[in-house]
Amino acid sequence: MIAAMKKPAPLLRPTHPDDVPALIALQRRVYPYIPHWTEKKFHNQLEVFPQGQIMVELEGRPVGCAGSMIVSWDEWAGPHTWKEITASGTFDNHNPEGHTLYGAEVFVDPDLRGHGLGHLLYEGRKALCRAMNLKRIIACGRLPGYHKHADTLTPEQYAQKVVWGDFRDPVLGFQLHEGFHYCGVIEGYIPEDKESLGNASLIVWLNPDYDPARPTLIPEGAPS
Numbered sequence: 001m002i003a004a005m006k007k008p009a010p011l012l013r014p015t016h017p018d019d020v021p022a023l024i025a026l027q028r029r030v031y032p033y034i035p036h037w038t039e040k041k042f043h044n045q046l047e048v049f050p051q052g053q054i055m056v057e058l059e060g061r062p063v064g065c066a067g068s069m070i071v072s073w074d075e076w077a078g079p080h081t082w083k084e085i086t087a088s089g090t091f092d093n094h095n096p097e098g099h100t101l102y103g104a105e106v107f108v109d110p111d112l113r114g115h116g117l118g119h120l121l122y123e124g125r126k127a128l129c130r131a132m133n134l135k136r137i138i139a140c141g142r143l144p145g146y147h148k149h150a151d152t153l154t155p156e157q158y159a160q161k162v163v164w165g166d167f168r169d170p171v172l173g174f175q176l177h178e179g180f181h182y183c184g185v186i187e188g189y190i191p192e193d194k195e196s197l198g199n200a201s202l203i204v205w206l207n208p209d210y211d212p213a214r215p216t217l218i219p220e221g222a223p224s
């Protein structure tokens with residue numbers, strides 16, 4: 001009898017400093033024309049908020065990652081760029097006093113999209129939000145399908161059509177599917193993002209378990 005072939009399971013785990021070179025190489029493949037992180041900045045992210053940096057490994061190889069920090073959203077709710085809120089990608093604006101987990105990055109190997117890896121990373125982010133007793137996750141997501149409609153629609157009109165189910169945007173569609181709510185467009189968020197023409201959609205997920213009477217917690221087992 002031939003033994004059934006076992007499909008390798010992806011492993012969601014914290015990002016470690018050793019993973020940095022491989023994840024930067026992957027990020028370069030994901031965004032050929034958006035400046036990638038430097039090793040120094042990535043190491044800084046891991047130092048300022050290690051709990052917020054997670055990745056997926058498949059057969060020993062990094063295949064996706066998600067980077068987050070905590071912010072006091074009142075300070076950032078107005079128009080801002082990715083560079084400003086992430087302090088040029090260092091995450092030095094991480095503020096443990098805040099109640100909002102800010103999703104600064106998520107990407108999956110282009111050859112492995114549509115296999116649930118992005119979902120795994122988003123589940124990891126939600127688990128962190130719940131474990132820390134944070135109020136919500138906010139992110140500004142790229143709108144990579146916008147350039148195809150830019151001659152006839154504003155970014156807001158395009159995003160609305162994605163929400164209404166008329167268009168399928170590779171990023172906003174995924175985020176809505178993951179239970180996030182669309183709150184509007186931020187212009188000039190990543191000026192180098194030619195596909196989105198710099199635009200991003202502001203999205204939010206509210207933590208149903210958030211208890212304002214309880215403090216923010218550091219998850220057990222996570223580095224302090």
Ligand SMILES: CC(C)(COP(=O)(O)OP(=O)(O)OC[C@H]1O[C@@H](n2cnc3c(N)ncnc32)[C@H](O)[C@@H]1OP(=O)(O)O)[C@@H](O)C(=O)NCCC(=O)NCCS
Pocket residue numbers: 030105106107108109112113114115116117118119120140141142168169170171172173174177178
């Ligand atoms: C966005 C991204 C992370 C999604 O990762 P992924 O691994 O392909 O997503 P998954 O396969 O986990 O999808 C999870 C679910 O969302 C659904 N989904 C994915 N893309 C979708 C879309 N465009 N519209 C609607 N639903 C979508 C999937 O069908 C799946 O649903 P299911 O569990 O019911 O089958 C990935 O496309 C990516 O890396 N994009 C490039 C980097 C990028 O721009 N990141 C955003 C930075 S703001």
